[in-house]
Amino acid sequence: MRFKSEIQNLPPYKPAKLITGPASDLVKLSSNENPLGPSPRALAALQAGVAQAHRYPDSASVALRQALADHAGLALDNVICSNGSDELVLLICLAFLAAGDEAVMAEGTFISYKLRTLELGARAVCVPLRDYAHDLEAMAAAITPSTRIVFLCNPNNPTGTASGAAEVEAFLARVPDDVLVVVDEAYIEFVVRPDYPDLLPAIRDGRPNLLLLRTFAKIYGLAGLRLGYAYGPRDLVAYLERARPTFNVNLLAQVAGVAALADSEHVARSRAHADASRAFFLEELRAMGLEPVPSETNFVAVTVGDDGAVSDALRARGFTITPLAGWGLPGLIRISFGTEEQNLAFVAALRTILKG
């Protein structure tokens, strides 16, 4: 076979080290999921929707897009839905990148931006983080006439930091109008800092080059259904719609998404749980003499020495977390918040491992 070198040269896909025994034996704190599970309303909608599984879904996801538009005070044609927001990263790269083009992103951020950029034969310009956060000045300075996209993961996965409004506004002002700015807001519902940028008004005002990525995989607890979306200006959304596979969002994801969005109680519960978990982890990690990175998300990153060895030792005790050497952050691990019971057990295990 003649494979494309852009794809053949990518690192092979390594699924998260998951299961050696039954899944239930391991406490999974490695994928930033919602430990409270899906919204009860979404579960009810799923049960009702199953009987329609022989039907194709609405290829335009109208009910879901309208609900998302209403949620943000935007119009239907400001919204595009996808099979997880990960698929949107691919669609964006397909729609904007070709050989010779550049995409600017952080070094130490969500890996899909880089993989999909390389896949298209474009160059990934990776700008080091500063204090585990995006260095927006350096990123603006990295833009060249070849730049087509800038990815800003805010809050950032895997470090959990968020950039503030003043910094983001100053950054946006420096980006040329013909360079697309993708702000990935997968963790927006967890943000703590009061000056986190609200970029919806810029979409309402018709800013041509801004796209906000969101997901149902985190606070809404629907990671397994694969449902993401983006808010953007009409022309940009219409352009991306051309590249979208017709039935990319399945029927069950659509009904569950509408129900989950309406369940503000479940969102509030999930947010409160993340707040309490964050306070717990920060205190416990500090008490172990560690320096956790301040978190604006449902996970925390912390330096532990040999991240691979600590990860293996945790796994031997029944916990999966994410070692970050492979993300360009050697020595750090990322811990997703679990249930209260899991968090307590995890901290005890980590304390024992670090003492040993």
Ligand SMILES: Cc1ncc(COP(=O)(O)O)c(C=O)c1O
């Ligand atoms: C920053 C960020 N963007 C996008 C995604 C992908 O989300 P989805 O499950 O909707 O594809 C993730 C998943 O971990 C993420 O951390």
